[in-house]
Amino acid sequence: xxxxxxxxxxxxxxxxxxxxxxxxxxxxxxxxxxxxxxxxxxxxxxxxxxxxxxxxxxxxxxxxxxxxxxxxxxxxxxxxxxxxxxxxxxxxxxxxxxxxxxxxxxxxxxxxxxxxxxxxxxxxxxxxxxxxxxxxxxxxxxxxxxxxxxxxxxxxxxxxxxxxxxxxxxxxxxxxxxxxxxxxxxxxxxxxxxxxxxxxxxxxxxxxxxxxxxxxxxxxxxxxxxxxxxxxxxxxxxxxxxxxxxxxxxxxxxxxxxxxxxxxx
Amino acid sequence: xxxxxxxxxxxxxxxxxxxxxxxxxxxxxxxxxxxxxxxxxxxxxxxxxxxxxxxxxxxxxxxxxxxxxxxxxxxxxxxxxxxxxxxxxxxxxxxxxxxxxxxxxxxxxxxxxxxxxxxxxxxxxxxxxxxxxxxxxxxxxxxxxxxxxxxxxxxxxxxxxxxxxxxxxxxxxxxxxxxxxxxxxxxxxxxxxxxxxxxxxxxxxxxxxxxxxxxxxxxxxxxxxxxxxxxxxxxxxxxxxxxxxxxxxx
Numbered sequence: 001x002x003x004x005x006x007x008x009x010x011x012x013x014x015x016x017x018x019x020x021x022x023x024x025x026x027x028x029x030x031x032x033x034x035x036x037x038x039x040x041x042x043x044x045x046x047x048x049x050x051x052x053x054x055x056x057x058x059x060x061x062x063x064x065x066x067x068x069x070x071x072x073x074x075x076x077x078x079x080x081x082x083x084x085x086x087x088x089x090x091x092x093x094x095x096x097x098x099x100x101x102x103x104x105x106x107x108x109x110x111x112x113x114x115x116x117x118x119x120x121x122x123x124x125x126x127x128x129x130x131x132x133x134x135x136x137x138x139x140x141x142x143x144x145x146x147x148x149x150x151x152x153x154x155x156x157x158x159x160x161x162x163x164x165x166x167x168x169x170x171x172x173x174x175x176x177x178x179x180x181x182x183x184x185x186x187x188x189x190x191x192x193x194x195x196x197x198x199x200x201x202x203x204x205x206x207x208x209x210x211x212x213x214x215x216x217x218x219x220x221x222x223x224x225x226x227x228x229x230x231x232x233x234x235x236x237x238x239x240x241x242x243x244x245x246x247x248x249x250x251x252x253x254x255x256x257x258x259x260x261x262x263x264x265x
Numbered sequence: 266x267x268x269x270x271x272x273x274x275x276x277x278x279x280x281x282x283x284x285x286x287x288x289x290x291x292x293x294x295x296x297x298x299x300x301x302x303x304x305x306x307x308x309x310x311x312x313x314x315x316x317x318x319x320x321x322x323x324x325x326x327x328x329x330x331x332x333x334x335x336x337x338x339x340x341x342x343x344x345x346x347x348x349x350x351x352x353x354x355x356x357x358x359x360x361x362x363x364x365x366x367x368x369x370x371x372x373x374x375x376x377x378x379x380x381x382x383x384x385x386x387x388x389x390x391x392x393x394x395x396x397x398x399x400x401x402x403x404x405x406x407x408x409x410x411x412x413x414x415x416x417x418x419x420x421x422x423x424x425x426x427x428x429x430x431x432x433x434x435x436x437x438x439x440x441x442x443x444x445x446x447x448x449x450x451x452x453x454x455x456x457x458x459x460x461x462x463x464x465x466x467x468x469x470x471x472x473x474x475x476x477x478x479x480x481x482x483x484x485x486x487x488x489x490x491x492x493x494x495x496x497x498x499x500x501x502x503x504x505x506x507x508x509x510x511x512x513x514x515x
Contacts, residue, residue: 086354088355092344092348093342093372
């Protein structure tokens with residue numbers, strides 16, 4: 001049974017615990033360092049200074065936040081069960097579904113707030129550079145990154161419930177790279193008969209077809225597709241991608257809950 | 266239909282870990298206001314039994330009800346239960362005050378009474394001066410007292426203490442005995458898992474004895490302890506224990 005007050009309380013607790021760890025401060029330091037590097041690199045170029053800055057800045061925010069969210073989401077379950085705080089919460093009448101949902105939300109909200117905060121810092125940097133840049137594409141790219149974090153937060157919990165946290169973290173990293181590389185995979189397996197070259201991989205096309213449709217569409221949310229910052233994505237498409245991401249997060253949540261409910265603590 | 270006259274009703278509760286049967290058709294009833302000890306050797310199933318009561322491990326049973334509410338239908342009764350685990354859980358980044366604040370809200374304590382109750386408990390357990398410090402810096406005794414404070418924050422009707430004396434120094438043990446006897450005076454129902462027969466004799470009205478996952482004795486403290494002592498005096502397994510034959514050489 002969903003208990004909103006329990007969920008709000010535990011989400012707040014999770015966020016407070018993450019903020020009290022040094023991890024958040026450390027990653028802010030790393031992001032600031034890379035933003036300064038991005039700024040210096042962009043001043044060295046003679047072409048599109050703004051594009052150069054945003055390429056590096058968004059890339060660094062993406063890498064740091066994906067790493068951080070994956071780490072946080074895969075650590076919570078093992079930490080809470082080893083230090084027995086999970087027992088404390090569950091023996092207080094909070095259901096396992098509420099615990100899981102609130103902790104996923106806690107990790108996701110903190111990660112999303114970090115993305116917003118870091119992007120605002122990058123925004124301040126870009127004013128110091130010559131030229132101008134349309135902000136809409138940057139905002140859209142960061143919105144897509146936040147959608148991805150929703151999938152990653154839930155996927156991290158799923159993996160950590162099924163396996164050890166370190167294995168879960170490593171697996172999640174592999175999964176992220178794999179799912180962002182679906183375009184690359186398609187290239188490998190594509191039937192290259194254009195230009196007279198016929199490859200033998202055509203028979204595996206069905207694999208790419210199903211992989212691309214069965215897994216969370218991280219490739220769709222990939223920033224690199226939009227780094228041209230020239231064509232704005234339709235807001236309806238952004239909404240559609242949100243629906244797909246939310247759908248995937250829910251599927252992953254139910255899969256985690258299915259296992260979690262059967263576990264002896 | 267659950268019996269509302271009893272605080273706790275358990276019928277035929279069993280738990281297996283793979284092929285190993287850890288709890289074997291355990292049936293008990295606890296009346297309101299009773300202080301009951303759960304004793305048994307290490308591995309007898311005491312902690313598993315307590316965890317099964319709280320839904321922390323999945324078990325099979327014919328009936329499991331607290332205050333007349335069936336466990337299967339609703340676990341809200343847990344908000345009226347206080348549980349002190351054998352190893353008390355805590356978030357090292359939080360202070361004792363923050364822990365009590367979170368736990369009280371989780372257990373549905375009215376927000377208006379939380380500050381006063383938190384202060385009363387922290388003062389009573391000698392934690393008030395350090396209540397703003399993070400729990401990662403507390404000693405074991407302080408952590409145990411914080412654990413006890415969170416157990417009592419919701420003024421529970423039913424209190425479960427899993428080996429509460431474990432790891433405490435004699436003074437802390439004496440303090441804990443005092444706390445239990447005060448709770449007993451206030452008419453709380455208490456289930457204590459313990460290895461100390463002295464504590465059981467001093468604090469409990471009734472004793473349950475678990476052996477290899479089965480409830481083998483259930484009765485008044487005086488009667489059961491006599492039987493337990495007789496059993497251990499004639500106990501063969503101790504003589505068969507390999508450690509008894511070890512001569513200290515490596």
